[in-house]
Amino acid sequence: MTTDPEIQAARRSYIELSGRERARAVLDAGTFRELVGPFDRMESPHLPLQGIVPQSDDGVIVARGAIDGEPAIVISLESKFQGGGIGEVGGAKIAGALELTLRDRENGIPTRPVLLLETGGVRLQEGNYGLLAIAEIGAAIVALRPHVPVVSVISGMIGCYGGMSICAAGLSSRLIMTRQGRLQLNGSEVIEQEAGIAELDAADKPLIWSLTGGAQRVAAGFADVLAEDDIPEIAQAIRSAFEAGAPAENRSARVEFYRGLLAAVDPRARLTPEEFRELFRRASEGSPERNEQSPPERPESRQDRREQDEAPQSAQTARTRGRIWFERLSGREDSPAAGGVPSVLCADGELDGEAARFVSVVPNPANRFERAVRGEVGLDEGWAVAQVVREAVEDDKDSDRKRAIVAIVDVPSQAYGYREELMGIHLACAAAVDAYASARLAGHPVVALIVGNAISGAFLAHGMQASRLIAFEDDDVTVQVMSKPSAARITRRTIEQLNEAAEKVPGAAYDVRSFARLGALHELLPGIDAGSPGAEDLAAVTRSVKAAIEDARKGPRDLSSRLASEAAGAGRAASIEVRRRLADQWKG
Amino acid sequence: METIMYEYAAERSLTNSAHIGVAASGDLELLLEPSENRSASVKIRTTANGFEDIWKAVFDRFFARYPIAVKLEINDFGATPGVVNLRLAQAMEVLEHDN
Known part of the structure; x- marks a missing residue:
């Protein structure tokens, strides 16, 4: 020795x-x-x-x-x-x-x-x-x-x-x-x-x-x-x-703790790691002082500069699919902000007699966090989604019939930034995952309606815990992990090589038809005018979402239906085989 | 990726299996199992194309020394011949130690 x-x-x-x-x-x-x-x-x-x-x-x-x-x-x-x-x-x-x-x-x-x-x-x-x-x-x-x-x-x-x-x-x-x-x-x-x-x-x-x-x-x-x-x-x-x-x-x-903590943050300041530790320590001691200097929206100068540089649509006129379908399904056109976060829309409504809470994450060019202006799931968005989903669970906890929760999914990504990592964007997304999964386990039918982008951590946070997934069959509906330029950089391949790979491996593709081959979708809904829906489009989507809610009420509360579909039998054969072998070998 | 296969005559049978290494950069993974007939088979999948001569030299020598009836599979991420020989020696250590 x-x-x-x-x-x-x-x-x-x-x-x-x-x-x-x-x-x-x-x-x-x-x-x-x-x-x-x-x-x-x-x-x-x-x-x-x-x-x-x-x-x-x-x-x-x-x-x-x-x-x-x-x-x-x-x-x-x-x-x-x-x-x-x-x-x-x-x-x-x-x-x-x-x-x-x-x-x-x-x-x-x-x-x-x-x-x-x-x-x-x-x-x-x-x-x-x-x-x-x-x-x-x-x-x-x-x-x-x-x-x-x-x-x-x-x-x-x-x-x-x-x-x-x-x-x-x-x-x-x-x-x-x-x-x-x-x-x-x-x-x-x-x-x-x-x-x-x-x-x-x-x-x-x-x-x-x-x-x-x-x-x-x-x-x-x-x-x-x-x-x-x-x-x-x-x-x-x-x-x-x-x-x-x-x-x-x-x-x-x-939720309450972290929403309080974030409210105390000045989004303009680039806090050091030490400063954030101190903020956390103070909040943990029970004095999450709201930063009165911190405006709810970004200061004028910065917004002006952004508008000059990029001329984006303004918050109110950005008719993104996520906003359009929220308004059509919920019947609310007054931008009901969830927990004071304008980029998270939430309202209760009904679908042909079925009570439902609708949640959508939308762009807000005046978002107080600059990295979340384009509809990304950022720090505020993740925790606000968690808040409104948990409120529905709490409100219905003594009710036999839990209301449906409908996540309208049109999210380009999670927010990428220094502040986001410092202040736990992973946990903000986890909070939303936790809330949706907890709602599903409590008996709420959770349906995600994919109307546009469903990308990466944002989709994990807002949509992927749903009991049932529905997507529009539409060329502008995209499901993937990372933008092509970033994926190319990380895997040291060209965009052309990524496209070639996607032809062989449906999981590597960006289009929703390839995603459907993996069997996780409850329905791939064709023929919907996603950008300017008429009455027939709305009726068709209402029927589909309602049918998915009813189907979810009948089935188990876990995600097992995603592997039970006919498409999954071929599209995720390995996922099924691994589980079969694990179960065989479990007892030993 | 290139796939290379070899067959060798074998004299000694094996009773156990061995798993060595990781398909990590500059390294390789080896799986050795008893072969059902009196021969050895080698299947190499490698990221480094164009080194078939070197692989053949490595295994000609290996099976001349250890004529074992083994089914050998290799997942290679660009290991040098030195690393390959080291991993093969480790595999033999496991096979002989466990026997």
């Missing part, structure tokens, strides 16, 4: 372990048993079609075992394969394992779920397969949390990004981080691509770590425990998290 402290330290490093070794290290000694392992050869069917070598476990290790003698499931992501990106198979392993954990819990088996997160988010080469899987992961976590804390670790060196920052990290009951780990929705390169280098310089690594690294995330309340890169310490932190039990209120459900 060596006594050299440096060698001893190196031997205890958790970060240096492979994904499989990490799973083994956090389970009780000798209890590791892998499910759907390498020799099952459930590799990505989509990567070889794009000339990319797959891996036999698709970069996700699912292991059963014990933690403190209790049955456990550990899901560990291998960052060295495709940056830990979530494709169809790996995503189905994670979601399927969580779904089986829920089944255990409902049967009185006290299985403990642990996620060892190390992921860049959706694997762009598989696009919508990953997006669908991540929505299913979020749905399973929200369903599991009332039974058992869902404990996650972000250790680095990759960190946890994209949809997984929302649906895995953001929704977890307890989150453990190391200093080396980062928690961030939008990759720094993507922020730079979308918002410019003045917004965030992707090459400025110290800045990025100070913004989204583990020390900052714990100090600013986005994670619970800061652990050293040390195997026993991380294993112990996981055990302690289960001993502590569920938090009084899950972070992604703290």
Whole structure:
């Protein structure tokens, strides 16, 4: 045995372990048993079609075992394969394992779920397969949390990004981080691509770590425990998290707290990470002082400059599809702002006798956060959506017949920016995911009507937790993970190569007909004039949404209908096969 | 991506399997399982096209030394021959240690 402290330290490093070794290290000694392992050869069917070598476990290790003698499931992501990106198979392993954990819990088996997160988010080469899987992961976590804390670790060196920052990290009951780990929705390169280098310089690594690294995330309340890169310490932190039990209120459900915190922020100021920590600390002590200097809208000068530069439509005249369909379906043309956020429209109405709450996220050129003027789901939008959806759940909690909730989806993306990452855009999106999923689980039929763009984290937050998805069959309806220029930059391919890939792999395509092939849509609605609907269009859409609401009332409250469709049998065959094998191997 | 296949005659049968490595940049993943007949098969999928001569040299030598009836699959992300040989040695370690 060596006594050299440096060698001893190196031997205890958790970060240096492979994904499989990490799973083994956090389970009780000798209890590791892998499910759907390498020799099952459930590799990505989509990567070889794009000339990319797959891996036999698709970069996700699912292991059963014990933690403190209790049955456990550990899901560990291998960052060295495709940056830990979530494709169809790996995503189905994670979601399927969580779904089986829920089944255990409902049967009185006290299985403990642990996620060892190390992921860049959706694997762009598989696009919508990953997006669908991540929505299913979020749905399973929200369903599991009332039974058992869902404990996650972000250790680095990759960190946890994209949809997984929302649906895995953001929704977890307890989150453990190391200093080396980062928690961030939008990759720094993507922020730079979308918002410019003045917004965030992707090459400025110290800045990025100070913004989204583990020390900052714990100090600013986005994670619970800061652990050293040390195997026993991380294993112990996981055990302690289960001993502590569920938090009084899950972070992604703290709507009032975070709305208060954001209200105290001056959106013009570029707060430093230290200043935001201080703001969080003060808010936690119960004095979220509203910043009286902070105007609800951006100052004139900036807006003038924007209008000169880009001549956008004004807030009131921007007749986007999201606004048009909100107005037509709800019958409200007075822009009823949700919780004082003008870019989130919310109203109660009815669809041919069926009571429904309509929610839409729309552009607001005067948005107080500059990065959310074009209808993006930003900080205020995510929390405001969460607020109005939770209000419906609260109002109907003693009612046998829960009102329907209709999300009208026309969202270009989540907001990309420095302030957004600093103040937890991933959690704002997670709050909306949590609210919609909780409403669905409480018995509200939730229908998402995709009338325009349904992109990325914005779609995860606003739409993807719906019981039923309906989309217009229309050339301007787009479902995808990232804009083409950004996707090209990240995957080091040309736009032409992206288009070629999309022809072979429907999950990588941007058009709604390709998305329909994945089987998640309840209905692809043809022949609707999406931009200037007439009475017949409105009647047809009303009929469809009402039928989807009725169908949702009859079915289970989870998302299983997405994999039960005829189209999914072919379009998501691997997602179904992975779940079948996990269930077969679960008991061992 | 290029797919390369080889067959070799084998003398020794295997009783167990081994999984080594990750399809990470400069590295490779190996899956070794007992072959049902008395021969060895190799299937390589590699991102680095045009190195078939080098792969053949590596496996000619490997099977001359270890004439095992193995079904070997490789997912390669541009590993150098040195890394390939290291991973093969690790795989043999696992197979022989577990036997």
